[in-house]
Amino acid sequence: MSRHRRPLAGVAVLAGALLLAAGCGSGFNSGSPTSDQQSGPADLQIMIASSGDAETAAVKRAAASWATSSGNKATVIPAQNIDQQLGQAFAGSKPPDVFYLDAAKVADYASVGALWAYGSRLTDADDFYPTLRKAFTYQGTLYCAPKDFSTLGLEINTAMWSRAGLTDADIPTTWDQLRTVAQTLKNKGMLPLAVSPTHDRLDAFLAQAGGQIVNTSGKPVADTPQNLRGLQYVQGLLKDGLLAYSSSLDTGWGGEAFGKAKAVMTIEGNWIDGAMKSDYPNVQYRIAPLPAGPAGAATLEFTQCWGISAKSQHHTQALAFVDAMTAVPQQLAFAKAFGVIPSRQSAQATYVKDFPADKAFLAGAPHGVGPVNAPKVDSVLSDYDSQLTQLATTDPKSILQRLQSNLAAALGS
Amino acid sequence: MATPVLTAAAGPAPAASRRGRRRARRRESLAGLLFVSPAILMLVLFLLVPILMAFWVSLTKWTGQGSPFTPGVPFAGGSNYADLFVRNGLERTDFMTSVRNILYYVLLVVPLQTALALGLALVVNRRRMVGRTFFRTAFYFPSVTSSVAISIVFLFMFTGGGAINAVLSVFGIRGPAWFSDADGIVHLLLSRLGLHTPPAALTSHGLLGLSWWEWLSGPSVAMCAIIALVVWTTSGTFMLMFLAALQDIPAEVVESSMLDGASRRQRLRYVILPMLRPTMFLVLTLGLIGSWQVFDQIFVMSKGGPDKTTLSPAYVSYTTGFADQNFPAAAAMAFVLFAIIVLMTLAQRRLLRERRSS
Numbered sequence: 001m002s003r004h005r006r007p008l009a010g011v012a013v014l015a016g017a018l019l020l021a022a023g024c025g026s027g028f029n030s031g032s033p034t035s036d037q038q039s040g041p042a043d044l045q046i047m048i049a050s051s052g053d054a055e056t057a058a059v060k061r062a063a064a065s066w067a068t069s070s071g072n073k074a075t076v077i078p079a080q081n082i083d084q085q086l087g088q089a090f091a092g093s094k095p096p097d098v099f100y101l102d103a104a105k106v107a108d109y110a111s112v113g114a115l116w117a118y119g120s121r122l123t124d125a126d127d128f129y130p131t132l133r134k135a136f137t138y139q140g141t142l143y144c145a146p147k148d149f150s151t152l153g154l155e156i157n158t159a160m161w162s163r164a165g166l167t168d169a170d171i172p173t174t175w176d177q178l179r180t181v182a183q184t185l186k187n188k189g190m191l192p193l194a195v196s197p198t199h200d201r202l203d204a205f206l207a208q209a210g211g212q213i214v215n216t217s218g219k220p221v222a223d224t225p226q227n228l229r230g231l232q233y234v235q236g237l238l239k240d241g242l243l244a245y246s247s248s249l250d251t252g253w254g255g256e257a258f259g260k261a262k263a264v265m266t267i268e269g270n271w272i273d274g275a276m277k278s279d280y281p282n283v284q285y286r287i288a289p290l291p292a293g294p295a296g297a298a299t300l301e302f303t304q305c306w307g308i309s310a311k312s313q314h315h316t317q318a319l320a321f322v323d324a325m326t327a328v329p330q331q332l333a334f335a336k337a338f339g340v341i342p343s344r345q346s347a348q349a350t351y352v353k354d355f356p357a358d359k360a361f362l363a364g365a366p367h368g369v370g371p372v373n374a375p376k377v378d379s380v381l382s383d384y385d386s387q388l389t390q391l392a393t394t395d396p397k398s399i400l401q402r403l404q405s406n407l408a409a410a411l412g413s
Numbered sequence: 414m415a416t417p418v419l420t421a422a423a424g425p426a427p428a429a430s431r432r433g434r435r436r437a438r439r440r441e442s443l444a445g446l447l448f449v450s451p452a453i454l455m456l457v458l459f460l461l462v463p464i465l466m467a468f469w470v471s472l473t474k475w476t477g478q479g480s481p482f483t484p485g486v487p488f489a490g491g492s493n494y495a496d497l498f499v500r501n502g503l504e505r506t507d508f509m510t511s512v513r514n515i516l517y518y519v520l521l522v523v524p525l526q527t528a529l530a531l532g533l534a535l536v537v538n539r540r541r542m543v544g545r546t547f548f549r550t551a552f553y554f555p556s557v558t559s560s561v562a563i564s565i566v567f568l569f570m571f572t573g574g575g576a577i578n579a580v581l582s583v584f585g586i587r588g589p590a591w592f593s594d595a596d597g598i599v600h601l602l603l604s605r606l607g608l609h610t611p612p613a614a615l616t617s618h619g620l621l622g623l624s625w626w627e628w629l630s631g632p633s634v635a636m637c638a639i640i641a642l643v644v645w646t647t648s649g650t651f652m653l654m655f656l657a658a659l660q661d662i663p664a665e666v667v668e669s670s671m672l673d674g675a676s677r678r679q680r681l682r683y684v685i686l687p688m689l690r691p692t693m694f695l696v697l698t699l700g701l702i703g704s705w706q707v708f709d710q711i712f713v714m715s716k717g718g719p720d721k722t723t724l725s726p727a728y729v730s731y732t733t734g735f736a737d738q739n740f741p742a743a744a745a746m747a748f749v750l751f752a753i754i755v756l757m758t759l760a761q762r763r764l765l766r767e768r769r770s771s
Contacts, residue, residue, distance in 0.1 A: 084735045091740070093479045108738050112476040247593040247719075250573035311479075378736040379503055386720045389595075406503045 042314035043073040044321055047089075047096040049082035049304075051271070051338060058337035066324045072317055090114055093311065097318045101144060101307035103135040104371040104378075109307065110138040111375040116308045116315055117143045123323050127344045135370030136305050139218070144305035145326050148340035150269035151299045151364030152204055153287045155255075160264045164188045172291045175208070175233060182242035185264050193237065194263035196254045197245040197389045199381060200371075201267050204300045206230035207369045208293025213407070214374045220407035223400045229294065231396035238392045245389065259283055269302060270361045274339055287360040301368030303343070341365075380406040471744035481740075493745035498621065504733070505622045508746055511717075511724040512753075513623060517632040518725070519704045519757075521640050522647075527696055529648040531689075534655035535681075549656070556649035564713040567642045568592070591638045595720035597630025598637065633722030639710055647703065651696045658692035659685070694765050698758055705754050726750045 046063060050056040056078045063074040079085045082100060089095040101109065109115050119125060119142025125133070132146040156171065164185050172178035182192035195201050203213065211226035237243035244263065251257040258266035259280030266272075267290065276283060290299045306322040308315065324330060331342035332350055341362060342351055352359055372381060383406060387399045466481070474489045475481040497508050536542075537549045555563060570576045571591040578588030615626040632640065662685065670684045686693075708727040711717065717724040717732075726746060734743030 087477060087735050087738065087740075091477050091479070091481075112478050112738070114478055248590065250590060376737050376739060379507060379732065382717075382732075382736075383503055383507070383721075386718065389593075389718075389720060409502045 036313060037315055038313045039316065041072050042097075042317040043075065044098060044314060044318060045075055045077060045096040046321070047077045047079050047082065047085065047099040049100045049102075050078045055334075055338040058334055062325060062330055062333070063321070066321055070317075070320060070324075072321075074321065090309070090311075095309040095311055097309060097312040097314055098321060099307050099309070100147065100304045102371075103301075103303045103305070103373070106136050106143055106305070106307075107138050107373050107375040108378075110141075110143050114310055115143045116310045116312065116318075117141045118308055118315070118319050118322075119143060119145070121319060122326075124344075127346050128326075129343060129345055129365050129368075131301055131365065131368045131370065132303050132343050134216075135301065135303055135373065138373065144307045145322050146343035147304045147306055147326070148331065148334065148343050149301055149303035149365070149368070150271060150341060151301050151361050151368050152201065152267050152269050152290060153299070153360045153364065154290050155258055155266050155268060155272060155285050155287055157258065157261060157264050158284045158286055160185075160190060160261065164190060164264070171288045173289075174291050175293050178291045179237070179242065182237065183240075186240075186242055191241075191244055191249075191263040193243040193265045193267075194246050194249055194251075194254055194257035195243060195267050197247055197391075198385050199388060200300065200302075201254065202231075202234055202388055202391075203369070204267065204290055204298065205234050205293065207298035207300065208290070208295060209233070210293075210295030212369075213372050213403070214377075214411075218374055218411065220374075220404055220411060222407060223397075223404035226295065227400050228396055231391065231399065233293070235391050235396055247389070258285070270339060270341060270358055273358070287357065289360045289363045296367070297364075298367050298369055299364035301364070301370050303370065374407075374411055376410050377407065380410050467744045468748060470741055471748055473741055475741055477738050477740050489741065493741045494749070496742060497745060497749060501622060504742060507721070507724065507729050508726065508749075509621045509623050510627075510721050511726045511729045513628055513630070514632065514636060514722060515705060515707070515725050518636060518640060518707065519701065521632065522643050522704045523697060523700045525640075525644045526648045526651060526700055527693070529644060530651035530696065531655050533648060533652040534659055537652070538656055538659045552652055553649040555646040558646075560646065560709045561713050563642065563646055564710050567638065568714055571638045589634050592635050592715060593719050594634035595718075595722045597633050597722070599629055599631030601634075602631075630722075633719070635715055635719055636723050639707075639714060639723060642710060642714075643704070643707065647700070651700065654692055654696055655689065658689050662688050690765070694762070697761060697765075701757055701761060702754055705750065705757070726753075 044063075044067075046059075048056070048059055050059070056076070060076045063076050066072075067074040077096065083105070086095070086099060095114070101115075106115075110117075119133075119136070122142075122145050125142065125145075128146050129149070132149055133142055136142055136144050136146060154172075161170075165188075166181065166184065170177075170181055170184075172181050178193075185192040199213075206213070206227045207230075209226045209230035211221075211224055211230055213220070213222050213227075215221045234243065238245075244257075246252065246254045246257045246266075249257045249262045251260065251262065253268075254266040255268050255272045255275050256279075257263050258268070258272070259276055261283065276285065289297065292298075306325060308318045308322065312318055326343065328342065328344055328347045328350075331344060331347055332354070334340055335342055335347075335351060335355070341358070342348075348362065352362060380403070384399070384403045387394065387402060391399070470481050471493055472489060472491070473481060474487040496502070496504050498505065533552050537545055537552065539545070542548075572578075573588075573590040577591070581588040611626045615629065616624050619625055620628065666684060666688070667680065670680050675683065706727050707725050708731070711723055711725050711728045712731075715723040717728055727750065730743045730746040730750070733746065734740050
């Protein structure tokens, strides 16, 4: 008897489930991309991907003081995994009003209409470094205000440097000099250079050779003679034992290999200062701009912006908040609290005075290259990364061809 | 075994009482349904409905903005599934690489963890054993510890200058840099045998975006470290299951086999193992399902690297969804994984059943 009833019960459960699914469907907010705007005091939700307690505390303090002076409320939510949390929030139609957005993700969010493009309404937008504005511009529109930025520099262990008989005059400014100096260091039995095996470091060499991955109009241009020249230079250093990947030295990143004195030089950004101070306080080092390649000086730039969601009902208030956060005095306060470089050019003079050691990082600002500015390329770039780990034994040309065809497929061109 | 007398007594009953009995039974089953309805409601609400919603997402080109159940979301049919199998591209290569990795992973993890669990259970089931409770707890301990904590400890143990390599160096073996070694062990074995360049027949032909040479790589050195970790952590739980089954075996059965002169090995082979078959099926099935779904160890330890040799389908699905924001493709991968697991479980069930009938 019960055997007969079972399929029927199954059908009933399935039907019920379908009904429920339909019900849940209508339970979502199905609002239009830009929702009705509300004026007056707002309760802004601000999601940040904090680098640590210092940053969280500083942003909370700044948000609270903005809230009291403007008569709004501001709740700062530090995210554990901002990609995942933002993805869930946008899918659930309840995104935070304001959030940190990495330059590598801007195209992803802009292309699906998740961002409110407020660039044209910003106070004194031209004061932001042009390279940063470019990083947050997608298809001709500036989407959000750069929060701060970092660039790559060449860190040099001064004790090892002088032990090898080198002086400040030997600090390399060109590819040829880097090679010569590296050979000297190698002859003294030291490993000259340790770098993390990722495109976020090695693409600097491509840029110095005049190459790009995706051009300004969003077309993939990975397979070019310039890029090939950059990769060949890196491959040459690898093969001659002048450069080693941090992973092959049993370390997690270039900074760790550098801090443990496994190499004389590394290529990292200004975040290395904090890591050295806390983990390797006894290592003395100095920072130089990256050596220039055949196409001149270039460095990679990493930056985040204050994204405002298109669905937020408090665009005016959110814009006022962002203006307050990107004002020069506030940015200098952030710089003091957690070591970032202000995104406004008018803050440069004061910043250099306060942080003379970071001058080399700031020197990179005029020729900084932002991350690949195109949607849905994350898996392509991680495939590129896994190819780069095999660079010593792989033909650079085939790496670039593979990158080119994957990019073309992802960008649909 | 009902006696004829009893059947006769229960046989021809008056029609009225039969109807009454039927009504009682119906009321009983109604009450039963009422009692299980909260559980069913929970299952439907939190399991069946989300699964159906995810299935719908896998049939669309939803961008992750707002609800996927609005009319504006474009319907894609089976194209997300087709991308995984037919269209030549990174998505297919990544997914197939993860399937290859996890095939080798399952092939090693499931037999090893089952054998280890059975062995441990047989050891701690001995009546005359000093510190039995201590060992039972000790073997079970890895299973109740957070997998993230264990993964991080293993990361330290398996670093190039870590504990594992220190032990290996005592025996004169130079250990690899475990988590940055992408070489497959089959490839390594072949090159040990003198085959340094892969035969062109294997590299120029392939299946689903990977060449035969890539399919036949074997698990990478990094994957082997993860396999060791998983076998060690999961065998405790399965040991408990075997232990419970072992204690259910009646002592008389074992004793009578001893009287019949069965040796210890014969007792295990012909008495104990056959009686453990239901538990064996349970352990193999749970092991199989758990292995195909491996995620947290990969997420914590390797993020799919080196050279994608530790990508797992669950991890690829996660990154496709949350890094590439391609939720429909991610959902499609999850359903393909689901289909693979169902097929594997059915196949395994058939295998065990056939043996039972013979």
